[in-house]
Amino acid sequence: MNIALQYLEGEESLFLSNKGNKVYIDEKEYEIIDESGALKEDAIHVFNYVSVNPASRERFEKRFLNRPKLIEKEKGFLSIRVLRPLTDNTFLILTQWETVKAFQDWQGSKAYQHAHKKRGTKEGLDQEKGVLSEKPYHLLFKTKK
Template sequence: MYIYLTNKERTLEKLDSEPKIFRLTLKGEDDLLHLVESDSMIELELTESDLIFEVIDASSSLQKGAFLVCNNIPVVENGRKVFEQRFQNRARMIENEPGFVAIRVCRPLNSDTYVIMTFWEKEQDFLNWKQSSAYEHAHKKRGTSEGIDMQKPQIFPRPSFVETYDVLL
């Protein structure tokens, strides 16, 4: 499965009915971003700012009207294997949280930044998860000698950042 993030609506006019296309608005902004989910690679007229990902882990189907959280995590080339193993071996407790809709763990194909997309029924569901024991369990090694963020050599070239979106269509 592949995901394309683009702000170029013109590229989407050429798509047939196979890909799922969702319009996203950055929380509090007017700019539109399009998330295109496809089972196979597709031809799009992309620009340098457009991003392409291969989905390496997923659960559930995406839905309109959801609240999307994108955890953007830059990873150095030689750290990709370790990073991906971490997500392949995750506890998968988030899937049982109230209001959880779907997850996509996205490997970058034209950048160094992985995106962990979690979709929620509403923003409050995400905020509740951040206060839950499942969140605590998923992040319990962070900042410790066992955590991937503290291991040497360092695989994160710069800090991660979070973006949130409303899924419109």
């Protein structure tokens, strides 16, 4: 699958390609370590970028592999890919949604609160010293027409 994407809040565009257990964002290669749902061409694509210190990669991956998997039950959810970077230390969590509103509803849901309940606490990876090398952020893209 090959998808041309356009950033929702600007002119930036990128190209997403999925081949077997690999996902390519432009020229950057990732390995899929967790997935649910089929990737769709026509969707809202949310890219969550999480920079992890090299010594903490295994801990970060373990946390995601043991996630509660509540997102899959949300209205408007299409798919998720947890992607391990092969050239640097920025993981990518790609989710696909039917609409921007469906993604925003997920962010305001009890399921989201549960999935992120440790954020900001001493048990959260965001507070544990040495795990994250930068503050995570997300960008929204749509299929380029």
